[in-house]
Amino acid sequence: MGRRGGMGKTLVALAVLCLPAFPAHPALSADPVVKGPERGALVIVGGGRVGPEILTRFFDLAGGRDAPLVVIPTANGADTFPDDWSGLKMFKDFGVTTITLLHTTDRKIADSEEFVRPITTARAVWFPGGRQWRLVDSYLHTRTQREIERVLERGGVVGGSSAGASILASYMVRGARENNDIMMAPGYEEGFGLIKGVAIDQHMLTRNRQDDLEEVVAKHPDVLGIGLDESTAIVVRGQQFEVTGASKVAIHDGRIVKGAQERHGKKYFFMAPGERYDLTKLERIGKANRSEQP
Template sequence: MRKVIVSLLLVSLALAVAPNASANVPTVGPREGAVLLVGGGDKTSIWPMFFDLVGDKNAPIVVITTANATNDETNKDFQELKAFGATRLTLLHTDSRETANSDSFIAPLRNARAVWIAGGRQWRLVDSYLDTKTEREIQALLDRGGIVAGSSAGASIQASYLVRGAKSGNKIVMAPGYERGFGLLKNTAIDQHVNTRSRVEDLGEVLQAHPELLGIGLDESTAIVVKGDTASVVGAGFAHFSSREAGAEKIFEVASGASYDFAARRPVDAISESTGGAGDHTVDDKGAIRVAIYADEGSPKAPDLIEGCLTDLSAKFQIRRVTAEEIRQGALSSFDVLAQGGGRASVQSDALGETGKERIREFVRNGGGYVGICAGAYLAASDRPYYLRLVNARVVDREHWARGGGDVQIRFTEEGRRELQQKSPVVQIRYNQGPLLARDAQTDLPTYTELAVFETEIAKKGAPQGVMKGTSAMVSSSFGKGRVFLSSPHPERTAGLERILQAAVTWSSGRDSSPNP
């Protein structure tokens, strides 16, 4: 299997599949309007994109809840749309095809600017709406420039080939009698919950039977926005695009902020392509990544340690130390990534001041990267007024933050091994009073991706036993157009783990997620 890990800047939206399609006539995506497909999970980071596409929170929006067992106004998606400010919501649900064919039922769709199809079970949507006036009005809404969006089953139903349509269970990928979707994206099959349910390779079964199709797998809290012939990836994870070429399956993993061209069946401006597992790749040719290292109060040793991990790859990283005053004066505009190392987060916060912290937020929001280690990870959390609030994370057992230092074991998640290019699932790493991170509940921040958890713990100086194990040791997240990586322990202080920092800096920059070989 061939894989590509792609990290690019967000580009304009469109989408198609046929190799020789006209540039002006999309053959997969909509000619007008836009399609938004979500891989399920937390949608906090996706709702703003939906409303950007709709253009007005006062626009009429239809919510189809039929796929879900909770199909009334207590439906979670319906409630979240209200909470995010939608003022003109109409709920549509029926189990009757006769009702779905009635003019009174479809009337709200004729006046809507957008339709949202909630998740649940795909077969319910097929039984109620396939080949009815309701399905035709959804297509008509798109044709007149509207927005069709959906999550989980609400995403899968928009493909031409429907996966997981079986009434007997969602582990059955191909279900005779339930293999046809609405076809808003032609020649495609769409899967969801890819990262949390280990579904990366599941579409291979479909492509083997139907080699003309393009498979689209979506991680949770991740979406693609489709206009014409390009899909743009947004959210916390990856979109996985798979196809059959010369009898073999080819998969591209496209990160948030990047785009995929369905006419070429390739990522837009793909940086590298491998013929083996992760790490077997070519180097991106977009020039050195410009890294600013915070070197001021509250971080006495970190600049040397971080610089030591990156200077051996001078062709890949351009490094300069920056002071808090330089950050306040806008120096980050000349860089791709800010590395904020260990020390004292409160002292770093005071040195930066409110202006400096807002400059960092602005830098990341506009597409910059942030790598925070130990104190830098504390500083990026969301549960203290003086923090940067880049990541939706709280600090567990803060009163025992000075729990001591030493070597601990961490276990990488599947996403962590992929993003950080780690072959071993468990490593020993240096820890020195870094934050024990857990998910926070900030409604304006997306949920983070857990990359590693603490497998063992340090509980000195009165810290209670059993608290540290299982908390997040390393996480990644989006913030605006930018990317954030946080590590509680110290890869830059652990012989043999320097590669983690190199991979984190590269990923956060929006380039190829793996370091120079």
């Protein structure tokens, strides 16, 4: 069984935090179209326990549990991450054989060829939870981000949970350094844009956040708001996603003011596991055909 440097090989680079200066959110005005990845897939989880159903989908899309996986835990905020870091346990318990842990807070290092080398051969990248502003400070608009995009271009899979979910969207919510109750934080509204025209919130029902995306879509009606409950994911392939896991997903669409979203005075609706959504038509399209899944 092939392994790149063995289980839990750690490549860690630490330095003093450099705060980047980014435009408020160029992607919103430039391309408001909701768009999933042209190739590859995203597995976006709302925090909490990542169950076997979600992990199975993730590694099926990666090509199996032997597929090279890169885990980027920077959102956690720790200075260092040892080989036996607890955040890797779910992958090891699931039988994943090739894991590389990548972490830096130095943007110059994140822009270096040496740092990104493990990503160039990865079939899967995963972002655990924490605070998403740390991912912005370290990786936004660096070579690291570009190589993550290339994982998708090669047909691989990128996933994340909690903060690692919100960073994957083009519009990033809860990015304030002060606390994570602020939905729209100037200077921290741009995510990696692996799914465009979208804002992703997490821990939705568990933390009673189901209404929180309304202020985002009210200010930015071209942004589709997706709220994920814990232990629940969307699997995005092209212009569709499917809900999987234990709970529900809420869809906030500021462009729709009639019909089902106005029931009970709410401008959103819930989707259950197995249901699919069309990112082009911006509508629910029914349950997935299991024979079509990887």
